[in-house]
Amino acid sequence: MATTASLPAGIPETHPAVAIVAVRKPLQIISVPTEAPGVGEVLVHVLWTSSTPLDLHKADGGLLVTPGKPTVQGGSLAGTVAALGPEDPTLPDRRQLQVGDKVFGFAHRSEREAGFQTYLTTSAYMLSKLPPNLTLSQAVAVPTNLITAFHAITNDLGLALPWPVPATGWSPPPSVADKPILVWGAASSVGFYALQVFRHWGYRNVTAVASAKHHAELTKLGAAACFDYHSPDVAEQILAAASPEGSAAAEPRIPFILDCIGSRDGSLRPLTKIAERGSKVAVMLPVIDVHASADVLPEYEMDMSRVLAGEWDEGVELIGTRTHNFLNNTFFRDYLQTEIVPTLLEQGVIQPNRLRIVEGKTLLERAQNALGLLRERAPSGEKLVWRVADEE
Numbered sequence: 432m433a434t435t436a437s438l439p440a441g442i443p444e445t446h447p448a449v450a451i452v453a454v455r456k457p458l459q460i461i462s463v464p465t466e467a468p469g470v471g472e473v474l475v476h477v478l479w480t481s482s483t484p485l486d487l488h489k490a491d492g493g494l495l496v497t498p499g500k501p502t503v504q505g506g507s508l509a510g511t512v513a514a515l516g517p518e519d520p521t522l523p524d525r526r527q528l529q530v531g532d533k534v535f536g537f538a539h540r541s542e543r544e545a546g547f548q549t550y551l552t553t554s555a556y557m558l559s560k561l562p563p564n565l566t567l568s569q570a571v572a573v574p575t576n577l578i579t580a581f582h583a584i585t586n587d588l589g590l591a592l593p594w595p596v597p598a599t600g601w602s603p604p605p606s607v608a609d610k611p612i613l614v615w616g617a618a619s620s621v622g623f624y625a626l627q628v629f630r631h632w633g634y635r636n637v638t639a640v641a642s643a644k645h646h647a648e649l650t651k652l653g654a655a656a657c658f659d660y661h662s663p664d665v666a667e668q669i670l671a672a673a674s675p676e677g678s679a680a681a682e683p684r685i686p687f688i689l690d691c692i693g694s695r696d697g698s699l700r701p702l703t704k705i706a707e708r709g710s711k712v713a714v715m716l717p718v719i720d721v722h723a724s725a726d727v728l729p730e731y732e733m734d735m736s737r738v739l740a741g742e743w744d745e746g747v748e749l750i751g752t753r754t755h756n757f758l759n760n761t762f763f764r765d766y767l768q769t770e771i772v773p774t775l776l777e778q779g780v781i782q783p784n785r786l787r788i789v790e791g792k793t794l795l796e797r798a799q800n801a802l803g804l805l806r807e808r809a810p811s812g813e814k815l816v817w818r819v820a821d822e823e
C-alpha cells in the first residue's frame with residue numbers, strides 16, 4: 432500500500448535491517464527507509480523477533496530470495512506501535528491500537544514488514560495486542576506456527592475450528608471427534624501448537640511422534656499416544672496401535688496426518704508406510720531432501736507429486752502446506768491475529784513455546800548466531816528468540 436503520511440517526529444528516516452546478500456554468505460546489515468503507515472497500517476518499533484527454519488531455507492537454499500538483491504529477513508515481530516495510519520473503513524477494526532501499545536505478529540508478504548529490522552510497516556490486521564499475561568519475548572514465539580497450525584488444520588486437512596468457541600465448549604461431530612490424527616514432529620514449534628489447537632477444539636484421538644524426552648509434555652498438551660521417531664519400526668508401532676486393519680472397510684486407519692517436519696527421509700518415508708487410501712497428509716513445505724549444514728548445500732522440493740513418487744498407496748492425498756496463503760481466508764485475515772491468537776493466549780488455552788534466547792552483542796551477531804543454531808539443528812522443543820532494537 433502506498434504511503435502518504437510523513438514520519439512522526441523522533442522516528443529515524445532510515446533504520447538497520449538484517450539482509451541476505453547472497454546464498455550461504457554471511458548476513459549483512461543494510462540501511463533501509465522507514466515507511467510511514469498508509470491506510471490501515473501500523474509502524475512498529477521492533478524489539479524482538481524469532482527464527483524459523485525458513486530463515487535457513489532462504490539463507491542457504493536461496494528459497495524466496497531474489498538473486499543479486501539484498502533481501503531483508505524475518506517473519507515474526509514484537510514491539511511497540513510507533514505510528515498509526517488512518518483506519519481502513521473496509522475492514523473490521525476492533526483492536527483500537529494506540530501509539531505505544533505492545534504488539535506482536537506474523538508478517539511475511541514483503542520486506543517492509545519483515546521482522547529483522549528495527550522498524551517495520553504492516554497492516555493492522557497482521558498484529559495482535561500483547562495480552563497482559565505475556566512478555567513480548569514470549570509472544571513473539573507464537574504467531575508464525577500457531578497460524579501455521581490453524582491454516583494446515585482447516586485448509587489442508589479440512590477439519591473445522593469454529594470461532595468463537597461457545598462458552599459451553601465445542602466438539603466436532605462424534606463421527607470426526609475420535610478419528611485418528613497423527614502429528615509427526617509434535618515437538619517442533621508447528622506440532623506443539625497443532626496439538627494444543629486440536630485439544631481445545633475437541634479432537635480427542637491425536638497421536639504425537641517426537642523424541643521420547645518430549646512425551647510427558649506432549650501428553651499434557653493433549654496427545655492420546657506418543658511414539659519415538661528414532662525407533663526403526665515406529666511406523667509399524669503406530670499402525671498396530673491404530674484400529675485393526677480391515678475393521679472398517681475402505682477407511683484408512685489414520686485418516687488425518689500432519690507432517691510438521693517435511694523431511695523426505697526423516698518423516699515422509701515412514702509416512703509412506705502409514706498413510707493408506709483415503710488418508711490426507713498435509714506436509715510443511717519445503718520438503719527437505721538434504722538438510723543444510725556447515726559444509727553441505729541443502730536440497731528442497733516444492734512439488735508434492737515428486738516426493739517419493741511411486742512409494743505411496745494409491746488414493747493417499749498429499750497436500751503441501753503453504754501458510755503464506757492464509758490471508759486468502761478473509762475470516763482469518765480479519766480475526767486470526769487481531770482476535771483469535773491474543774484471546775487464546777490470554778485465556779491460557781495456548782501456551783507459548785519454551786524460549787531459547789539467542790545472545791549477541793549486535794543485531795547482526797544475534798541474527799547470525801540464530802542462523803548457525805538452525806544450521807546445527809539445535810532447537811529441540813523450543814523457539815529461538817532474539818532482541819532486534821537494543822533500545823526500548
Ligand SMILES: NC(=O)c1ccc[n+]([C@@H]2O[C@H](COP(=O)([O-])OP(=O)(O)OC[C@H]3O[C@@H](n4cnc5c(N)ncnc54)[C@H](OP(=O)(O)O)[C@@H]3O)[C@@H](O)[C@H]2O)c1
Pocket residue numbers: 483484485488575576579615616617618619620621622640641642643645660691692693694697698715716717752753754755810811812813
Ligand atoms: N510451509 C509452511 O507453511 C510452513 C510453516 C511453518 C513451518 N514450516 C516448516 O516446517 C518445518 C518445521 O518448522 P518448525 O519451526 O516447527 O521447526 P522446529 O521447531 O525448529 O523443529 C525442531 C524439531 O523438529 C523435530 N524433528 C526433527 N526431525 C524430526 C523427525 N524426523 N521426526 C520428528 N520430529 C523431528 C525435533 O524433534 P525432537 O526434539 O523430538 O528431536 C525438534 O524438536 C520447517 O522446515 C519449516 O520451514 C513450513
